[in-house]
Amino acid sequence: MKYIVKVKKERCKSCKLCMDVCPSGVFKLSNKFNKIGYHYVEVIEEKNCTGCKRCVIICPDVAIEIYKEEEI
Ligand code: SF4
Numbered sequence: 001m002k003y004i005v006k007v008k009k010e011r012c013k014s015c016k017l018c019m020d021v022c023p024s025g026v027f028k029l030s031n032k033f034n035k036i037g038y039h040y041v042e043v044i045e046e047k048n049c050t051g052c053k054r055c056v057i058i059c060p061d062v063a064i065e066i067y068k069e070e071e072i
């Protein structure tokens with residue numbers, strides 16, 4: 001099963017909780033700022049995502065969404 005990881009970067013406040021709980025090293029903090037002045041999280045290893053949703057549950061700013069990729 002493949003998963004798609006989406007970060008709404010304009011919501012991210014750089015708390016890094018998602019990076020702490022992700023067991024698969026999917027996230028990295030960007031060098032760039034979002035519109036509200038925070039370094040936002042980027043998805044660097046989407047292929048490693050296991051769909052555990054720890055990141056979705058822990059993000060205080062509801063910035064992360066996980067989708068199952070449809071098998072064709
Ligand atoms: S669903 Fe799990 S494996 Fe995937 S990015 Fe979130 S914490 Fe990491």
Ligand code: SF4
Nearest residue numbers: 012013015016018059
């Ligand atoms: S948990 Fe949410 S707000 Fe915190 S760094 Fe991750 S995406 Fe950004």
